[in-house]
Amino acid sequence: MVQAWDHDPPGSDKLVPFGVLELTTGLLTLIFGTRECSDFWGDCMTLWWEGVRSRGVRRLVVYLDNGPRNSGVTRKFLRRMVQFADWSGLEVWLVYYPPYHSKYNPVERCRSSLQRKWNGVLLKCWNVVRVCALRMTWNGKHPSVQHIENPYDHEEPVTNAEMKQINARLQRSETLAKYHIIIKPLKPRGR
Incomplete structure (x- = not known):
């Protein structure tokens, strides 16, 4: 049995969850990393995508909150999405929920299901986190659970010249420029 204090000191390691919920199939993928940043998102x-690319998908609609790491104006995030x-x-x-409306994003409900599975569990290592995540279900299915160990110590800044090239690739909605962005690949898949 692992002993714990009533108020644990901050852990030396931190795991950040990232979730992809495929709305058409109900499949959930959870990926844990050490730091939430644009490179982690990418x-x-x-x-x-490496795990699901054989399904014949040509367009990916990503529903996002408008957080500081993934907003439609965050340079590093936009660079990674173009890449x-x-x-x-x-x-x-990239389709964004308006401020304070991310609760309508279905992947947020997956997060609460995950939290119920590790409620009261001392998350002392990756193995414990993985087992708790694998125990949860979404639409009657267990998620795929993976781990990225990159510490993301340094992200290259996006220069103004690079941002100009990125902006040229973004098709922003005329009426909702900050909330709906289309990025077309240089070479479309399957053509």
């Missing part, structure tokens, strides 16, 4: 999307679109060959649609 790596998670790449890892997820992902080019690498995967997918047309990527």
Whole structure:
């Protein structure tokens, strides 16, 4: 039995969850990393896509909150999404919930299901987190659970010249420019 204090000191390691919920199939992928940043987001999307790319998808619609790491104006995030679109060959649609409305994003309900599975469990290592995550179900199915160990110590800044090239690739909605962005790959998938 693991002993714990009533108020544990901060852990030396931190795991950040990232979830991809495929609305058409109900399949959930959970990826844990050490730090939430734009590069982590990009790596998670790449890892997820490597596992599902055989399904014939050509367009990916990503529903997002408008957090500081993934907003439609965050340079590093937009760079990673353009890189992902080019690498995967997918047309990527970034669709944002208005401020304070992310509770309507179905993946947020997955997070509460996960929290119920590890409620009261001392999350002392990756193995314990993995087992708790594998125990949860969403729509009667267990999630795919993965781990990225990259510490993401340094992210390269996006220069103004690079941002100009990125902005040229973004198709923003005329009426909802901050909330609906389309990124077309340089070479579309399957063509």
